[in-house]
Amino acid sequence: MNIIVREANLNDKPAIMQFVSKTWSWGDYIPDVWDEWYRDRNGRIFVAEFNGLPVGMNHIRYLEEGVGWLEGVRVHPDFRGRGVATALGEHAMQYGKRLGATKFRLISAVKNIVAHRQIMRMGMKEVCRFSILRCEQDVESVETAARIEDSRQAENLIKHTREYQAMKGFFGDRWAMRSMQEYGFKKLVDEGRVFYLKDGNAYSIAVASMDSFGSEKFGQISFIAGDYGFAIKLARILTRHFFSQGVSLCYMFLPYAHRFLDMAEYHSPEDMILFEL
Numbered sequence: 001m002n003i004i005v006r007e008a009n010l011n012d013k014p015a016i017m018q019f020v021s022k023t024w025s026w027g028d029y030i031p032d033v034w035d036e037w038y039r040d041r042n043g044r045i046f047v048a049e050f051n052g053l054p055v056g057m058n059h060i061r062y063l064e065e066g067v068g069w070l071e072g073v074r075v076h077p078d079f080r081g082r083g084v085a086t087a088l089g090e091h092a093m094q095y096g097k098r099l100g101a102t103k104f105r106l107i108s109a110v111k112n113i114v115a116h117r118q119i120m121r122m123g124m125k126e127v128c129r130f131s132i133l134r135c136e137q138d139v140e141s142v143e144t145a146a147r148i149e150d151s152r153q154a155e156n157l158i159k160h161t162r163e164y165q166a167m168k169g170f171f172g173d174r175w176a177m178r179s180m181q182e183y184g185f186k187k188l189v190d191e192g193r194v195f196y197l198k199d200g201n202a203y204s205i206a207v208a209s210m211d212s213f214g215s216e217k218f219g220q221i222s223f224i225a226g227d228y229g230f231a232i233k234l235a236r237i238l239t240r241h242f243f244s245q246g247v248s249l250c251y252m253f254l255p256y257a258h259r260f261l262d263m264a265e266y267h268s269p270e271d272m273i274l275f276e277l
């Protein structure tokens with residue numbers, strides 16, 4: 001089959017929207033992010049074309065730590081199993097290499113077995129598993145947490161947690177998983193993203209911020225660790241803080257099979273695998 005992979009153009013959107021609107025029973029997030037991805041100069045949408053018709057797409061985001069983040073691969077149901085996704089992935093990685101990316105990563109739902117076979121065929125290996133939980137209701141909390149201002153203290157506290165080991169050092173950031181070491185603890189601290197709650201020897205530490213993806217604005221608890229009761233308290237403080245800033249949705253990233261935070265407000269865990277090449 002003669003497939004051409006090229007950068008997306010303005011005319012591609014209607015044809016792509018037609019088949020991605022039915023990707024899953026609930027639809028897809030691609031229609032909501034297409035325009036943002038199309039405008040973003042730190043990334044590219046690629047389209048696979050057959051006989052002049054778009055039959056597949058994907059997107060690569062260049063992360064400044066030298067990582068090409070692959071996302072949004074979609075192939076028209078009539079054209080699956082013919083190497084379209086693989087051609088798109090390889091094309092995007094070539095593009096990423098030209099920008100300086102030395103590593104490529106993506107996430108895929110644990111249950112998406114079809115996708116994993118194709119991902120591993122591109123040579124990618126599993127790094128870790130984790131869960132994303134969502135919360136749409138404000139919580140009560142009257143306490144406050146301190147922001148850590150010393151990056152060495154942040155690094156030391158975070159690296160000694162079980163959760164850091166379980167997440168292989170990654171945190172969730174706008175639906176990408178980024179390595180704290182590569183991103184830089186100093187940068188996380190300078191951005192005011194590291195929060196801390198402590199009493200005596202007991203403590204909890206979290207990486208959290210507000211962000212948006214398409215039209216969705218949200219708070220994200222990108223990483224959280226520490227003593228159970230303290231971590232619950234810290235998660236509540238952060239959630240309350242984000243809701244008070246006007247979001248109506250918060251995400252929390254937790255290690256897989258180790259969802260140590262049992263908060264009724266955070267529900268519908270999506271179990272994911274991080275892959276890397």
Ligand SMILES: CC(C)(COP(=O)(O)OP(=O)(O)OC[C@H]1O[C@@H](n2cnc3c(N)ncnc32)[C@H](O)[C@@H]1OP(=O)(O)O)[C@@H](O)C(=O)NCCC(=O)NCCS
Nearest residue numbers: 073074075080081082083084085086107108114115117118
């Ligand atoms: C997952 C998805 C992107 C895969 O796309 P695809 O184009 O079918 O993937 P590929 O064709 O590159 O690879 C899939 C299979 O086709 C086979 N294949 C590749 N080239 C082929 C060719 N020229 N002829 C026949 N088979 C071929 C591959 O070997 C692979 O087979 P395997 O599963 O037995 O290992 C597609 O199923 C899809 O759009 N799913 C819905 C959205 C989704 O789940 N996205 C991924 C989120 S992480």
